[in-house]
Amino acid sequence: MTRLKTAGVVAMRSGAIARLYEHGRVGWRKIATGAAAVLAVAMGYHVIFGQNGLTVYQQKRNDAQSLDIQLHSLQRENDLLKGHVGRLQSDPNAIEHQAREELHYTRPGEVIVYMPAPAGSSPTGVAKQ
Secondary structure, X not given: XXXXXXXXXXXXXXXXXXXXXXXXXXXXXXXXXXXXXXXXXXXXXXXXXXXXXXXXXXXXXXXXXXXXXXXXXXXXXXXXXXXXXXXXXXXHHHHHHHHHHHHOOOOOOOOOOOOOOOOOOOOOOOOOO
């Protein structure tokens, strides 16, 4: 009879161990699933808001577009100035026109007439406050 009691105790202990093991496995699965979810959220946050994330990428793309527009504007201005320099180097009429505009040169017999500035504007072009 003692043998039966010991067999029952061993069976009861192995059943309790099996239940604890099964409960532990289920607990570890929940912990691992939670850790994977936290890791996924952290990685998603890093992809969007990180040092090289989507927000930084969008800002750099906007900066590149504005710099590209500025580059095209400066290239257009550069082309105009190159054309002006070319005319000044080769066209005597362009040289004469430039001298008349900037240095107020006149031909013999010509008179320069200056018109008064409109009322309300200052001579330098800056409005008084």
